[in-house]
Amino acid sequence: MQRRASLKRRTNQFTRSSEARVS
Secondary structure, eight states, rough: HHHHHHHHHHHHHHHHHHHHHHH
C-alpha cells in the first residue's frame, strides 16, 4: 500500500511539474 501511495505521489509531482511547464 505504501508503495502505491509513493507512486501516486510521484505521479502527482510529475503532473504538477508538467502543468507548470505548460503554463
